[in-house]
Amino acid sequence: MTVPFFDLQAQYRTIQDAVEASVLDVLRSQSFILGPRVAAFEAACAEACDVPHAVGVSSGTDALLLALTALGVGPGDEVVTTPFTFFATVGAIARVGARPVFADIEPESFQLDPEAFQAAVTPRTRAVVPVHLFGRCAPMDRILAIAGAHGIAVVEDAAQAIGSTYQGRRAGSMGDVGCFSFFPTKNLGGAGDGGLVTCRDAALHDRLLLLRNHGARPKYHHVQVGGNFRLDAIQAAVLHVKLGHLERWTESRRRHAAGYRERLADLEASGAVMLPREDPNGRHVFNQFTLRVPGRRDALRAHLAARDIGTEIYYPEPLHVQPCFRDLGYRSGDLPCAEDACAQVLSLPIFPELTPPQIDAVVREIRAFFG
Numbered sequence: 349m350t351v352p353f354f355d356l357q358a359q360y361r362t363i364q365d366a367v368e369a370s371v372l373d374v375l376r377s378q379s380f381i382l383g384p385r386v387a388a389f390e391a392a393c394a395e396a397c398d399v400p401h402a403v404g405v406s407s408g409t410d411a412l413l414l415a416l417t418a419l420g421v422g423p424g425d426e427v428v429t430t431p432f433t434f435f436a437t438v439g440a441i442a443r444v445g446a447r448p449v450f451a452d453i454e455p456e457s458f459q460l461d462p463e464a465f466q467a468a469v470t471p472r473t474r475a476v477v478p479v480h481l482f483g484r485c486a487p488m489d490r491i492l493a494i495a496g497a498h499g500i501a502v503v504e505d506a507a508q509a510i511g512s513t514y515q516g517r518r519a520g521s522m523g524d525v526g527c528f529s530f531f532p533t534k535n536l537g538g539a540g541d542g543g544l545v546t547c548r549d550a551a552l553h554d555r556l557l558l559l560r561n562h563g564a565r566p567k568y569h570h571v572q573v574g575g576n577f578r579l580d581a582i583q584a585a586v587l588h589v590k591l592g593h594l595e596r597w598t599e600s601r602r603r604h605a606a607g608y609r610e611r612l613a614d615l616e617a618s619g620a621v622m623l624p625r626e627d628p629n630g631r632h633v634f635n636q637f638t639l640r641v642p643g644r645r646d647a648l649r650a651h652l653a654a655r656d657i658g659t660e661i662y663y664p665e666p667l668h669v670q671p672c673f674r675d676l677g678y679r680s681g682d683l684p685c686a687e688d689a690c691a692q693v694l695s696l697p698i699f700p701e702l703t704p705p706q707i708d709a710v711v712r713e714i715r716a717f718f719g
């Protein structure tokens with residue numbers, strides 16, 4: 349029994365006809381840049397995320413870059429974020445010329461710790477970027493309260509969290525801006541790169557549209573330096589079809605997670621592993637199902653790999669000690685919760701099309717490893 353970590357083929361077989369018809373439609377229209385397909389997809393996303401505005405962009409990375417630019421974040425500003433995230437979160441902060449300031453995570457949820465955020469605030473703090481890591485929302489009530497008290501903008505990195513909720517609110521609808529990715533491994537993945545920015549404020553929406561297209565208004569008259577951050581019509585066509593299945597796929601992920609939790613509960617009770625927790629205040633969409641395996645992570649991973657079970661480590665190295673951020677002056681030991689997480693985490697297969705025998709095999713081999 350082979351269990352790949354992730355498999356797009358199984359999903360594609362279930363939607364192939366609709367996706368191919370939709371792409372063929374774009375090809376036959378020969379209309380590739382923005383236009384009605386992108387607009388229709390943006391409207392559907394705005395509705396799904398419960399926000400008035402959604403702007404399709406070229407990637408999740410560009411969503412973050414565009415959002416920070418539109419908020420006016422730049423040189424001299426500090427932006428607080430987590431060191432336990434994908435590189436793009438922090439890369440975008442550095443690329444607009446601001447200074448990334450790292451605050452440690454909550455060990456149990458892996459999310460930005462609101463107390464650490466509070467402690468990192470200075471008069472120069474312009475924004476905070478909580479990341480809804482693995483598909484669970486960051487503790488947004490406290491993050492929003494601290495940001496509100498200090499006049500700090502909130503940019504939600506919701507790249508892994510489309511469809512996730514927190515106290516009844518949708519990921520991407522709580523901060524000033526929400527940033528999503530449609531990288532193929534995300535819960536809603538395109539046929540290549542794509543992303544989305546959501547917001548509630550009409551003036552901010554207007555700036556996002558302007559900056560997405562080289563700050564041109566009207567055409568060839570440039571009022572601000574923007575970029576080419578556009579979502580392709582072909583991607584919008586694929587994504588719009590897939591959006592119609594997202595809820596069902598998310599429910600499958602949640603079912604798989606519940607199965608793992610139930611069948612690995614005794615290993616958690618014995619202290620061998622820690623399982624990802626659901627926040628009673630929110631809905632986890634399980635872009636990843638990430639265990640902690642104190643001390644034996646690499647051995648468990650090797651055991652599973654030898655039995656054709658794929659796993660991944662998200663993320664092996666925290667961002668505050670990456671070579672490109674050496675000038676920020678952080679050292680190993682500065683953010684111990686994030687560093688511990690990097691040493692212990694292991695993500696199991698959780699894609700929607702996993703079959704019951706595949707889940708049985710994963711559970712069986714984990715149990716065999718721990719004897």
Ligand SMILES: *Cc1c(COP(=O)(O)O)cnc(C)c1O
Nearest residue numbers: 407408409434436437507529531
């Ligand atoms: C995937 C991801 C991004 C970047 O998205 P791309 O579409 O790959 O550019 C940003 N932040 C997080 C947390 C991600 O998981």
